[in-house]
Amino acid sequence: MSLKYEVKSNEKLGRYLVAAKDLKPGERILSDQPFVLGPNSDTSLVCFNCYLPLISKFLVCKNCAVAPICPGEGCTDQFAKWHSQQECNFFRNLKLNKGTNPMTLVQNVGSLLVLRAILKRDFNHQEWQLFMELETHLDRRRESDVWDFYDNTVKFIQSLGLLENGQNKDLVQKICAAIDVNSFEVRGPPIPAIGCAEVLRGLYLRAALLAHDCIANTHVSINDRNELVCHASCDIKRGDPIYYNYTDPLKGTSLRQQHLMIGKYFKCTCARCSDITELGTYMSSAICPQCKTGYISKNASVWICNSCGKETEPSVIEHKIQCCVEKLEVINKKDEKDLEEYIRNVLLVLAPNHYLLLDAKQRLAGVLRDTINREPRPTKKLMRRKIELCREILPVLEVLSPGICRTKAITLYELHATTVQLAKKMFDAREISGSTFVDELLIAEKHLKRSLEMLVIEPGNSPEGELCAKALEEYRALKLTLAKVIDGIHAQGKTYESESVSENVPLHPEVD
Known part of the structure; x- marks a missing residue:
């Protein structure tokens, strides 16, 4: 399969990706496995093997007797395993030759990602070279507090003997910088029945070349195998840069600029x-x-x-x-x-x-969603207010996140759900006719269909992927309801004729 992108370079963007062909919304551009993935620098203790949070107790790896891992029956099979054989051997040698104990690693869990990146030098030279070519802005960092912040990481790496033979300790600072500037947030595995999870950072060598624009033309997701998948969110012409938004599109310019200046x-x-x-x-x-x-x-x-x-x-x-x-x-x-x-x-x-x-x-x-779903008989006033809020948010999302957008998909789903609930409540109370009920269901169907078109590319195990499965069931149910109502109209000797209910005017705006 031919690549959908090419790597270009200029003074402003450095190395970046451009479309090698015309790309359509929803088309996959690239998928990428992490070069390295691990906890943040300020993380709580996590299992070195599966990254589950270790809340009260832990065991150590039987082979190296150093790495903290899950207690009890150990790591579940459904989560990826990150404590590799090479790393285990490295820790085992530290234990035998330097007397390194588990508490040393517990106290330096925030440096684990940097350690694992350095260990890549000896096992994957090609990827290591690509990693070292990533943008770091090292000179800018040298003048900031972040340089001092990572001094403990430098000392930890030195204590493990990884900077011997005269190696420059700035190498550790460069690795920290490459991770900070280029990594993506990744959902850590949740503790079963609790849901508590750590936010991890993943370094993806190809995705790291995505240039930034506050109006992105891509949609990025990371699945349960920690694979990053990048889709086109709108039409991208051949030769156009492929952009990803490093910031929150629903923040103002000053906050976005501050985020980019401090972090990027x-x-x-x-x-x-x-x-x-x-x-x-x-x-x-x-x-x-x-x-x-x-x-x-x-x-x-x-x-x-x-x-x-x-x-x-x-x-x-x-x-x-x-x-x-x-x-x-x-x-x-x-x-x-x-x-x-x-x-x-x-x-x-x-x-x-x-x-x-x-x-x-x-x-x-x-x-309001939670209240409507919780109450046995939610009021029409609550439903209308929620619909109004969704309609106020959507036009802004259409401008700032054109095409496929996760927040937009969720908002459209919520708009559809409440539109159906309100229309059914009013139809059951005989406050609207069958034709008006059908009109409202058709409006809801349009919102739901647009939502599904965006959600379908989300990883199945993610909250958005689970919402997609739920939305598909509701789409089928909505089609059946529509057919049933229209059949009921026909059974009365009438024909369905749209009553042209305006999408922007709530049904019967009187208060309950």
Whole structure:
């Protein structure tokens, strides 16, 4: 099979990938096994063999008598095994020749990923060379606190005898840098029946070459075998760069830039970052305190209104935004009333699609979902509010994450589910006709179908993959319901005719 990408290089991006052919949404571009995978530098203790959290006790490997592993019956067969024979032999020699004990590794579990990367030198020279060619921004890191942060890792590696024969200890700092700059977050294995898991980091040599853009054209997922799979999220033309978003698309520009500068050491100049309106979403904008109708956005050090053109003193608006940030931090984010009050108050200050409001709306939609699913007879008011929230979030996602998007797929699923629930409740109460009921079910079907088109590429064991399986069952059930209702209409001697219910107007907007 011919490759879907080519490796290019320039001064701005370094080595990066471009499409070798025209790519369609959902088309697989590459799959990649981790060069190395392990816990974060600030992790709690995990099993060195399967990465399950070790909460209260552990055993040590019988062969090397050093590596901490799962107690009881040991690691489950369903999880990958990472304590290799080569590593076991290395630890065994340390035990015999240096008296290394298990507590040394327990105390340095945050350095395990670096250790395992170094051990790759002797067993996979080709991959090691590719790893050493990755971007590190080592000179920038040398001037920062992160250099001192990894000093303990350097000392730990030195204590194991891995930097003997005059090797430069900067090699360890370079490895730490390559991991920090290029790794992906990976879900660790959850403890059965508890769900507790550590977030791991995986270094994927090919995926590390994906360039960044705040409007990505790829969708990345990592399956239960820790394999990273990259799909096109929208059309990509031959020769176009293949982009992945290193940041959270639902954060404002200042936060995204801060994340990239601290973790990746560059300033993004993509179309979204270069536009003070963030592509017309106004995700970092506030309501103009002077004209009360326009939105003020930050242009360099100046806050200017898109309507009246007047400037606002930076300290005034930045103080208001900081108050909104602090308020969101302290409210009960699982309480419907607290979230509603926050949204109501902040809408008087910030633009309706501000990232703080979107955060609160997403949380509120989740609270309402749980309430609707828990209550035996949830009210129509709750359902309409959840539908309203989903409809407010989706247009922003369409702009900032065009094409396939995990958050968009989940939001569409939630919109479909509540649309069906509300329509059924009203039809059963004879508040709407059979034709209107069918109209609403068809709208829900459209949302569900779009959601499935995105979820189908998710790994089956992931929460999104499990949602896909559930959505497929609900899609079949929805088709059967539609057929049954239409048959019922025909049985009454009538024909189904769409009553053209607007998708943007909730059914019977009166309050319960």
